Amino acid sequence: MPLDPSTFRFSSFIANASPATPRLPLVHTCEGAKLVRLLGDAALRPNDDPTSKEYLQFDEALLFFYYGRPAFRKDVGNVDNDAWRLCCLVLADDDARPIKRVLPFDSGAFERYEQWIHQSMDVRDFEAGTSLDAAARIVSTFFGTNERYYRGKPLELVPGAPYTTASCYATLIRAQGRLAVDDRRRTIEVQVSKPVSLDKKVLAVVLPQSFVDDAELRRVIISEWGAEVIPYESYTPSPAAAVETIFARVDGFLRSSGAFG
Template sequence: MAFSSAISALPVGPDPLPLTHLTDYQRSLAILQSGEISAPTPCPVFNENLVYAFYGRPAYRVNFSNTDAYTSVSYAPICFIFKPETASAKRVFPFDSGGFSLYRASLHHIDKVDDFLLSDQSCAQRLVGMFYGTNLSYYDIRPLSWLTFGALEVDVQNYYNLITGAAHGGDDRNSAIEFQFDAPLSLSGNLLAVIIPHQLAQDAAVAGILSKLNALPIPYKLPGRYRPVEFLMQFRGLVEDFYRRSGYL
């Protein structure tokens, strides 16, 4: 059975989670001022202008080497948190599609990324219900350990191997559900919160924009010299705390 068909046949799982989009502060200025997240250039994987978001988890890494350190606030990570019902996705994948080549140890060599394309957004809930049981287990990357599959469900078994670590295959993005949008994501009426450096959260102009959007600023401390890639775990904690206070977890 094809992966998409197998997932579509599952019952809808836990309530939907918000969507996250990570960028840096320099890029976030255009987003805040325009009121939307757009894709100015085509994605190199699908050759389309696409906006990407992850389901629930702030899993995206701002694209810097681990050795890069900065003193300018321009490179500080920013995380936009959107309502679950923000927009209709063009594509949904059960993992970060850009990292597909890293998953080969868990998959067959003839598998293509489109073999794992899901039919609609509800499949995110179906996936979580089937492989994790709860939203919290999905957020914590703790898949159920006792699942078994039939002989015809080889792609489902391979995906399970991927997310359980039965084979090597990338980092936590190999199980972060990806949403792709072919139209800009509007902030108005859709934005729940923004994780932002405390220096910027206290800025009157930034605070004014977020207030008009009815979006909660979630400040974090940015030191005088920092590596953007080192904030992932802190962001995970901040997002989890927000979800718990908001009733998503």
């Protein structure tokens, strides 16, 4: 009798694990210009541009989040303009939010993982499920705790030989040295195919102090979104340089909310 092809899938490897608790919030990082548009629209929407890399990869319009970690960065070089400065939205947990798929890494960088991922494997082979519990199971299985996951500290796990996708992933996240990939290989991606409302659905927004100084912007974020405003200062003309600072700000927020136990 032929083997059920689902037996050794990535999702099967984590299926019996207890989810790491508490569940972490979704985060979405964008540039300042997009944040300003969101103040009027009050919703994040899938990218429906059929020519975009994101659309072409999965052949559908999707909205991308990271599970707990604000790892997104876009290297635009030195642009000393607030329109390019990074802003991070930390979203409230919402079981009604329809999740299309969960992946254990940033899917946009999949081609950069070729050193660790077997050439026969496709990004869809790493689908973990369609719920945040799937994300929490990835955390408990490969990192142990929420705090270890947030800090990018994987366990020394060696999956059994038949679980080839899980084995490749474990090798990828443990790789050290001068690499062509960054910490997004250790950051769980959550894809949504429907618009996500921001009204009373945002826990916190990490953004440049220059934005926080505007009273109307603060009003929308605090009163309409129901979010805490967490400012940061920019000291260089490189927007991507703020990622480390944003990590520290979100770390403080998650720690104060009990996310790390």
